[in-house]
Amino acid sequence: MIISKATNWLARHEPGERRLIVKYAVLTLAIFLPLVWSFLFVRNLYPFASWNVMVAGGDLERGRSYCMLRGETISGETVDIPAINLTNALYSRTWTMVNATIDNQSFKLKSIHPQNEELIRQFGGVENLPPGVRLTDLLQAWGDLYNKQLPAASSQRLKAIRLDMYRWESGRYSDYDKFIESWRKEL
Amino acid sequence: MAQGIVNRVVPRSAFALGVVRSIVHGTFLISILFTSFSALGSLPVTILRPTGAMKFLPWSFYDGLQTPAAMVTFKVVLVLSLLLSTAGFLTVLSTKTSFLLVLFYQGLLRSFGHFNHDEMLAVYCLAVLAFTPCGDAFSVDSRLTKTRAERPAFAYAYPILLMQLLMAWTYFSSALIKLRVAGLKYLSPDNLPALAIFHSLDNLHDTHFKLAFWLPPVKAYLPFAVGFVLLWELLFPLAIFQRRWRWWILSFGIVFHLATLFFMNIFFPHQLAMYLIFVDWDRREYGLSVRSKNSLTAFKKA
Numbered sequence: 001m002i003i004s005k006a007t008n009w010l011a012r013h014e015p016g017e018r019r020l021i022v023k024y025a026v027l028t029l030a031i032f033l034p035l036v037w038s039f040l041f042v043r044n045l046y047p048f049a050s051w052n053v054m055v056a057g058g059d060l061e062r063g064r065s066y067c068m069l070r071g072e073t074i075s076g077e078t079v080d081i082p083a084i085n086l087t088n089a090l091y092s093r094t095w096t097m098v099n100a101t102i103d104n105q106s107f108k109l110k111s112i113h114p115q116n117e118e119l120i121r122q123f124g125g126v127e128n129l130p131p132g133v134r135l136t137d138l139l140q141a142w143g144d145l146y147n148k149q150l151p152a153a154s155s156q157r158l159k160a161i162r163l164d165m166y167r168w169e170s171g172r173y174s175d176y177d178k179f180i181e182s183w184r185k186e187l
Numbered sequence: 188m189a190q191g192i193v194n195r196v197v198p199r200s201a202f203a204l205g206v207v208r209s210i211v212h213g214t215f216l217i218s219i220l221f222t223s224f225s226a227l228g229s230l231p232v233t234i235l236r237p238t239g240a241m242k243f244l245p246w247s248f249y250d251g252l253q254t255p256a257a258m259v260t261f262k263v264v265l266v267l268s269l270l271l272s273t274a275g276f277l278t279v280l281s282t283k284t285s286f287l288l289v290l291f292y293q294g295l296l297r298s299f300g301h302f303n304h305d306e307m308l309a310v311y312c313l314a315v316l317a318f319t320p321c322g323d324a325f326s327v328d329s330r331l332t333k334t335r336a337e338r339p340a341f342a343y344a345y346p347i348l349l350m351q352l353l354m355a356w357t358y359f360s361s362a363l364i365k366l367r368v369a370g371l372k373y374l375s376p377d378n379l380p381a382l383a384i385f386h387s388l389d390n391l392h393d394t395h396f397k398l399a400f401w402l403p404p405v406k407a408y409l410p411f412a413v414g415f416v417l418l419w420e421l422l423f424p425l426a427i428f429q430r431r432w433r434w435w436i437l438s439f440g441i442v443f444h445l446a447t448l449f450f451m452n453i454f455f456p457h458q459l460a461m462y463l464i465f466v467d468w469d470r471r472e473y474g475l476s477v478r479s480k481n482s483l484t485a486f487k488k489a
Contacts, residue, residue: 021341024346027314027349035356042368044238047293047294049304053361054365054382060380060381066391069391082390082395088221088223089224092453094300094393097299100236100300111242113246113249134233141229
């Protein structure tokens with residue numbers, strides 16, 4: 001059992017205890033006030049989270065696109081590549097990183113990376129960028145990481161890596177894999 | 188009244204808070220030890236989308252950091268700090284450095300992907316521990332220091348209560364947001380199967396379970412399951428205040444998170460690890476000490 005004056009607000013407190021209560025009150029407010037704000041506005045502003053996990057729910061009528069990461073080996077096979085084996089730091093996040101890259105979201109920030117600004121200038125505006133303009137850089141990085149895991153003489157090394165996009169047109173529980181497009185990078 | 192509530196529901200010793208410190212910091216230590224930072228550093232900086240507070244850092248900083256060598260150095264610093272804070276050495280300093288480094292690391296990950304909620308509760312627990320006397324027991328510091336500052340039990344009990352409240356908030360607010368944003372549509376029969384199947388189609392998720400495809404034939408029953416989960420989320424705060432309900436609520440939480448793994452390929456391991464905050468470590472310590480005393484007596488008798 002806790003026998004503490006600190007939890008009995010009516011009791012008189014020693015200065016040390018009073019300091020502790022004030023400190024804990026400030027800590028509680030510093031954490032909870034922004035969390036309540038995030039909750040009220042349903043907005044994630046790192047590091048403050050609004051627990052809007054799976055809020056949208058699944059709408060059967062809405063079509064959805066998804067991607068498969070694949071490699072073409074030197075021996076001529078096509079293999080599925082689980083991205084988590086390449087960059088495991090991105091646990092639970094790989095699919096959204098890929099979606100954001102396809103959508104060129106890094107070009108739609110208030111502060112854009114200088115190399116991306118240069119690319120926008122070359123294309124004459126964000127609206128002229130093709131989808132996934134930085135995807136080849138990502139595929140190159142993944143391809144290199146995959147090949148590093150294999151011996152130099154292995155026929156399982158990749159000569160190319162690609163991202164295939166499919167669409168589940170939806171409305172019914174079938175026809176999950178209508179091919180849309182592919183991004184490919186020779187290694 | 189406040190005294191009564193805290194008295195009944197939270198472990199109150201320096202030992203209990205020390206154990207919680209080790210669990211929270213140790214969770215990040217283990218997950219970071221098994222993470223390849225050099226692979227992370229190989230990703231192009233041009234796909235980064237700094238989020239929230241991460242926007243305050245200039246691009247030149249990210250250019251310098253987002254290389255395999257710099258990321259490995261970052262990992263070494265992070266592991267060293269987490270080792271110290273898990274062990275409770277230089278705790279006042281190491282818990283703060285661990286909190287700040289993990290906060291930055293998690294922000295970096297969210298700048299590549301989306302605002303994943305799995306680790307957020309544990310990050311808030313790091314924040315609580317950084318400003319509380321969590322090194323007074325179950326730590327290297329407490330072994331090295333002969334005299335310990337006298338503190339009221341409240342100093343150790345309240346941080347544990349605060350972490351439990353944070354966990355309750357994650358589930359409770361999640362249920363309220365679902366009801367606010369999606370309303371009763373959230374209970375439609377197609378909600379769960381459509382969402383689960385979408386998360387099972389690609390090979391970019393971490394696991395590739397296909398149980399989601401079993402759901403459409405039984406979709407008529409699924410609104411009850413979804414409704415039950417919503418009810419469980421709303422009732423989660425009872426896990427703090429009702430000892431009798433606690434283990435039912437936490438046990439269902441484990442089943443729920445395993446179900447999202449197998450049916451949706453979405454898993455929250457850090458959040459699950461934080462369930463250990465609800466263990467009454469005072470009672471465990473008492474049980475262990477009684478058992479070791481009994482065995483010592485038996486040994487002496489023998």
